[in-house]
Amino acid sequence: MHLTLRVWRQAGPDKPGRFEEYDLPDVSPDMSFLEMFDVLNERLIGEGREPVTFDHDCREGICGSCSMMINGRAHGPELGTATCQLHMRKFADGDHITVEPWRAAAFPLIRDLSVDRSAFDRIVEAGGYITAPTGSAPDANLIPVPKDVADTAMDAAACIGCGACVAACPNGAAQLFTAAKVNHLNLLPQGQAERWQRTIDMVETMEQYFGSCTNHGECEQACPKEISIDFIALMNRDYVKAQLKQRRLAGQAFP
Numbered sequence: 712m713h714l715t716l717r718v719w720r721q722a723g724p725d726k727p728g729r730f731e732e733y734d735l736p737d738v739s740p741d742m743s744f745l746e747m748f749d750v751l752n753e754r755l756i757g758e759g760r761e762p763v764t765f766d767h768d769c770r771e772g773i774c775g776s777c778s779m780m781i782n783g784r785a786h787g788p789e790l791g792t793a794t795c796q797l798h799m800r801k802f803a804d805g806d807h808i809t810v811e812p813w814r815a816a817a818f819p820l821i822r823d824l825s826v827d828r829s830a831f832d833r834i835v836e837a838g839g840y841i842t843a844p845t846g847s848a849p850d851a852n853l854i855p856v857p858k859d860v861a862d863t864a865m866d867a868a869a870c871i872g873c874g875a876c877v878a879a880c881p882n883g884a885a886q887l888f889t890a891a892k893v894n895h896l897n898l899l900p901q902g903q904a905e906r907w908q909r910t911i912d913m914v915e916t917m918e919q920y921f922g923s924c925t926n927h928g929e930c931e932q933a934c935p936k937e938i939s940i941d942f943i944a945l946m947n948r949d950y951v952k953a954q955l956k957q958r959r960l961a962g963q964a965f966p
């Protein structure tokens with residue numbers, strides 16, 4: 712395949728950015744999108760030029776590192792697919808492909824296609840711990856969990872923290888990510904002890920960094936793990952209940 716790449720190049724957060732165009736005359740349709748970048752970078756290094764900085768780790772859709780806006784879509788044209796699992800056969804010979812970093816105020820640019828997503832870490836840190844016995848693993852059937860509850864919690868736990876939901880949202884909101892992280896614990900019996908405080912802490916930390924949700928639904932479309940926006944409704948429900956629960960407990964403490 713003969714492709715032309717337009718790639719965002721920026722040497723640092725305070726440096727000016729611009730698109731650079733690269734002609735790639737010999738791309739295999741079986742390459743992944745990141746392997747195509749490997750080929751480009753080998754060429755740039757061979758020519759004594761700066762390779763393109765991009766994040767990657769697992770290259771199998773697990774770690775959430777490979778954040779790229781491809782032709783204006785987070786992770787590119789394939790639904791439910793992270794950039795590392797996107798293959799060049801999904802493009803046509805002769806295509807021009809524009810690649811940009813995630814653009815969101817909460818994800819400041821580090822260099823080229825790499826952004827700082829540590830605001831996500833602040834939300835997860837705010838969630839704290841769960842109370843669970845330490846020691847050897849308990850018997851799997853000790854705490855019965857209905858199958859549909861376990862399945863739903865597992866769907867939420869599929870979030871890989873890539874940030875595509877934020878990058879796709881016109882408000883730069885992180886509701887889908889936070890809802891996934893809140894609900895994979897809140898739905899399970901093991902997550903009940905800290906449920907209400909965890910919900911308040913994670914939601915309010917999210918609001919310090921990210922915009923507000925206005926139900927566009929772009930996050931769900933962009934998510935490589937197809938996390939449902941229903942989880943946002945569940946999180947909002949828990950947040951309201953947590954506030955009421957806090958007031959009731961406060962009322963008991965100070966009658």
Ligand code: SF4
Binds near residue numbers: 874877930
């Ligand atoms: S909810 Fe989806 S798009 Fe958002 S961080 Fe998790 S996996 Fe990525």
Ligand code: FES
Binds near residue numbers: 766770795
């Ligand atoms: S490199 Fe790990 S999800 Fe893409």
